[in-house]
Amino acid sequence: MKADELYRKITWRKYVLLLSFAVTCIITLIIDISTGPAQLPILEVFKAIISPGQSDPTTHVIVWIIRLPMALMAISVGASLAIAGAEMQTILDNPLASPYTLGVSSAAGFGAALALVLGVGIIPNAETFLIPLNAFFFSMLACLLIFFISKMKGVSTETMVLAGIALLFMFNSLLALLQYLASEDELQAVVFWLFGSLLKATWPKLGIATSVLLITTPLLLRDAWKLTALRLGDEKAKSLGINVERLRLKAFVWISVLAAAAVCFVGTIGFIGLVGPHIARMFVGEDQRFFLPMSAFAGAALLSAASIGSKVIIPGAIFPIGIVTSFIGVPFFLALILLKRRGFW
Amino acid sequence: MRLEIEDLRFKYGSKPVLEGIEMQAMPGEITAIIGPNAAGKTTLLKCIAGLLKSEGKIMLNGREVKSFKKDEIKEYMSYLPQESFSHAVLTVFEAVLLGRLHSLSWRVSDDDLMLVSNILEDLEIDDLALRYLNELSGGQKQMVSIAQSLVREPKILLMDEPTSSLDLQHQLEVIDLIRDVTVERGITTLIALHDLNLAARYASRFVVMHNGSVYASGEPAFVLTSETVRHIYGVNSTVYIDGDGIPQITPKSSVRQRARRNRSR
Numbered sequence: 001m002k003a004d005e006l007y008r009k010i011t012w013r014k015y016v017l018l019l020s021f022a023v024t025c026i027i028t029l030i031i032d033i034s035t036g037p038a039q040l041p042i043l044e045v046f047k048a049i050i051s052p053g054q055s056d057p058t059t060h061v062i063v064w065i066i067r068l069p070m071a072l073m074a075i076s077v078g079a080s081l082a083i084a085g086a087e088m089q090t091i092l093d094n095p096l097a098s099p100y101t102l103g104v105s106s107a108a109g110f111g112a113a114l115a116l117v118l119g120v121g122i123i124p125n126a127e128t129f130l131i132p133l134n135a136f137f138f139s140m141l142a143c144l145l146i147f148f149i150s151k152m153k154g155v156s157t158e159t160m161v162l163a164g165i166a167l168l169f170m171f172n173s174l175l176a177l178l179q180y181l182a183s184e185d186e187l188q189a190v191v192f193w194l195f196g197s198l199l200k201a202t203w204p205k206l207g208i209a210t211s212v213l214l215i216t217t218p219l220l221l222r223d224a225w226k227l228t229a230l231r232l233g234d235e236k237a238k239s240l241g242i243n244v245e246r247l248r249l250k251a252f253v254w255i256s257v258l259a260a261a262a263v264c265f266v267g268t269i270g271f272i273g274l275v276g277p278h279i280a281r282m283f284v285g286e287d288q289r290f291f292l293p294m295s296a297f298a299g300a301a302l303l304s305a306a307s308i309g310s311k312v313i314i315p316g317a318i319f320p321i322g323i324v325t326s327f328i329g330v331p332f333f334l335a336l337i338l339l340k341r342r343g344f345w
Numbered sequence: 346m347r348l349e350i351e352d353l354r355f356k357y358g359s360k361p362v363l364e365g366i367e368m369q370a371m372p373g374e375i376t377a378i379i380g381p382n383a384a385g386k387t388t389l390l391k392c393i394a395g396l397l398k399s400e401g402k403i404m405l406n407g408r409e410v411k412s413f414k415k416d417e418i419k420e421y422m423s424y425l426p427q428e429s430f431s432h433a434v435l436t437v438f439e440a441v442l443l444g445r446l447h448s449l450s451w452r453v454s455d456d457d458l459m460l461v462s463n464i465l466e467d468l469e470i471d472d473l474a475l476r477y478l479n480e481l482s483g484g485q486k487q488m489v490s491i492a493q494s495l496v497r498e499p500k501i502l503l504m505d506e507p508t509s510s511l512d513l514q515h516q517l518e519v520i521d522l523i524r525d526v527t528v529e530r531g532i533t534t535l536i537a538l539h540d541l542n543l544a545a546r547y548a549s550r551f552v553v554m555h556n557g558s559v560y561a562s563g564e565p566a567f568v569l570t571s572e573t574v575r576h577i578y579g580v581n582s583t584v585y586i587d588g589d590g591i592p593q594i595t596p597k598s599s600v601r602q603r604a605r606r607n608r609s610r
Contacts, residue, residue, distance in 0.1 A: 003474035004455075004462035007438045010475065224451075229443045231433035235426040236490075238396055240446045241419035285477070286434045289451065 014290045017283050021297035025075060028304035032071040035311045036318075038062060073201035073266065074307040074321070075300040076210045080262035081269065082276025082299020083213075084255045086292060087220060089277055090227055091248045091255075092157045098274040099259035102146055102164030104139045105268040106171035108260065111138030112267070113175055113190045117182040131193070132205070135264035142167045143256035147249060155245040156234075160252070196267035196322030198307055205265045212261035216254040217296070223247060224288035231286055271325045272299045275333050282336060302329055346372055346405045346421065346500045348393070348533050353401035355392055361557060362388050363399065368552045368562055372500075372531040375524055377544035377565075379537075380554030381578050386537040387427060389554065390503045393535070394424035405501070419447050423499035425490055427506050431478065437489050438474040441465065444493035464496045467522060483510040491519060495526060502527070502534040508543070516540075520547050542593050545569055553577060566592050575600060 001009075033049075034040045040048075040059060048055040048063040055063070084099035092101065099105075111134035114120050120134075142164075149163040150156075179187055220227070226247055229237045234244050259273070276299030277291075284290040303321070306328045310319040353366035363385050370376040378386045392399040395410070395418060403410040410418060423444075433440070438461060442449070445457045465471040470488050478486065487510050494502065507523070508516040524547050527534040538544040544551065545565040552562045555577050561568045569592040574582045579600040587593050 002462050003438055003465050003471045004458035006474055007436075007442075007458060007461075010436075225443070225446055225449045228433075228435070228439075229446055231431055231435065232440065232443065233431045236431070236493075239394060239424040239426055240443065241415075242446070281434050285436065285439065287439050 014284045014287075014294075018290060018293055018297065021283075021294060021301065024301045025297055025304060028301050028308065029071055029075055032074065032304050032307050033063060033067045035308050036062070036067060037311075037316050069201045069203050069206050070198045071304065071307065073198050073206050073209065074303045076206060076213055077198075077262045077266050077269065078272055078276070078300040078303030079296035080209065080213045080258050080299075081273040081303075082280070082295040083217060083220065083292060084259040084262070085273030085299070086277035086280065086295035087227070087251050087255045088273070090230060090286075090288070091251050092161060093231070093233075094157065094161070095278070096274070098270075099255065099262075100268065100270065100273065102160065103142045103168035103171055104256065104259045105263060105270075106168050106175060107142035108135040108139040108263045109190075109194050109268060110171045110175045110178070111135040112193045112264075113178045113182075114138075116189045116193065117178045117186045128202075132264040136260045138171070139260035139263060140256060142171065143252070143260070147252065150249065150252075155248050160248075192320065193267045194322075195320035196269035196325075197320045198266055198310075199318065200265060200267075209261050209265055212257060216258045217292070220251060220254050221289070221292060223251065224292065227251065228286060228288045228291075267322060269303065269322045269325055271329050272303050275329050276302060278333070279336060302332075346533055347407070348501060348535075349402075349404045349407070350393070351402040351404070353389070353392060353399050353403065355388055355397060355399040363392065363557050366401070366559055368559055370533050370535055370550065372533045373528050374549040375527055375534045375536060375547055376550045376552060377536055377538050377548035378552045378554060379539075379541060379544055380560075384554040384577075385557040386554055387505050388557075390424065390505050390535065390537055393501075394422055394503050396424065416447070420497075421500045422503065423494045423497040423501070424503040425494040425505060425507055428483075428487070428490075428509060433478055435478055436475050437470065437478065437481070438465070440478055440489055441492045441496055444496040447497075460496050460498070461492075464492045467495075468492050468519075484512060484515055487511055488515070488519070491523075495523075498530070500532060502532050504534070504536045506537055506539065508538070508540070516543060523547075541569065541574070545592050545594075546589075566590070569594065 030042060030045060034042050034045045040062065044059055045063060048059050052060060052064060081099055088097040088099055088101055089095060112131050115131045115134040145167060146160060146163045150160050153159045179190055182190060226242050229240050229242055230244065230247060237244050277295045279298040280291055280294035284294045303325065306321050306325040309328050310321045310324040313319050348370040350366055350368050353363055355363040366389060378389060380386055388397065391397045393403055441461045441464065442453065442457065445460065448457060465474055468488055468491065470485065470492065473481065473485060491507055494504065508519055511519060520543060523534060526532060548565060550563065551565050551568040553560045553568055553573060560577060561573060569584060571582050571584045574580055574594060581597045581600060582594045583597065584592050584594045
């Protein structure tokens, strides 16, 4: 078979893989909605979603008010974190990078703690949005600082990582200071926020997080070929006519917004942004046309599965999902590493 | 396209790296850029490729490069950097396809796929098409880079040490292919090479670089003399003309070594 025919065949296989991961997301979503203190039959869940008027009122409330926003938030945040991680690994040329590598999470944590401990908000009287707005503002601030430092010093991966690590330490120590000053109740609230939890999900918050995801993803996909070429190394990418510095900064801006919007509503949920992209890479490689959506599906499915896990570990209680993600993700990830022989970083 | 360079200058900070470079290269010919390490060969290629901003004139068919649109230049020129191997999880086919970056859209056109397929066959690496880059040997990676350069169908082809990690057989095969493509498609090819004998066999013209300027240029038979080799490389050698009328050199000793030995006597 000629090479181009083989390529076409592989491309089709990648589309099929994408589709199957998308279906997996839908399956975990449905199971997620039916799981909880009151176990709902999957058929009931379907009925409540498809024809909201005809379902039992209790089921209607459980599905529409409580579980659907949470379950969809898991999908949306999982996808956002994984995309942000995928692009962070791409632009920093580093397999250990995640959306949090450059201090996004510690800045968000500091912002949230500022609201929780001192009641200080960036926008006064924001009430329910006080904490997320603070978290979003500070993570964007961290990103802007890195952006300008990199612009001044030249946008190499090293400058960005070093600037990011410096900020990470700064925000971590500021956060520690606030924790030191906090009362016991406040401290508990801060720690709980840092765990990450989907319990804070509401329809408006879901709307905002999902809008950011739906706006930034096409913007990143528009540069799919260039981002793929960036993986050949700066020198080669430049010789292909890519303005490497501009591409790196542009992608960084979208990653920052995406990660900040996800983190600010649910707190810091680790692991997804690191592992989602690695799973995608194992299945479809790094052609960004497939790598990016595949990362999104992998991240969404993982977080959705973790959400189910968080509800079944202790029946009747909901575990903070930030703790569960690693419990579910690590064995799965290790199994993949052991079973697949190629397609790693 | 005829390539002419007049009074090209380049500085890294305040340190001049290239000074007063004058040279030309013709379509359908390989021009070899030779010279010792740090003579400025790579910098010269990068300046021509537009990756470094230089002063002076670089002209294509008599028209200054600066007056071309950026996209136009991208289409004309293809630059192959010295070994820069990535660990991207991309197949050989995907990596070579990236050479067509300027014409790629979401759906890859049949023409682009055919071009990639053909170049892989020409270089006899089509059996590697679905292998990942990180599974290849150094030489195989080098072949992929060369395929990536050629698939762009450039008018000006700039290559920095393209044969550095290839075995003898592959060196000859690759340069043979580059010469065929150069002649068939009327490409103006500039290759920085360390191997003087290989360069003499395949290049129509030599540009000899020394300390950031051009020491001599012209046909290999005129330029490649034992005097040039001694002056540029500090190596004593014998140069003879082989049966094909091509100058070949046999290095004898380093001038530095001999001087040291004489001193110790």
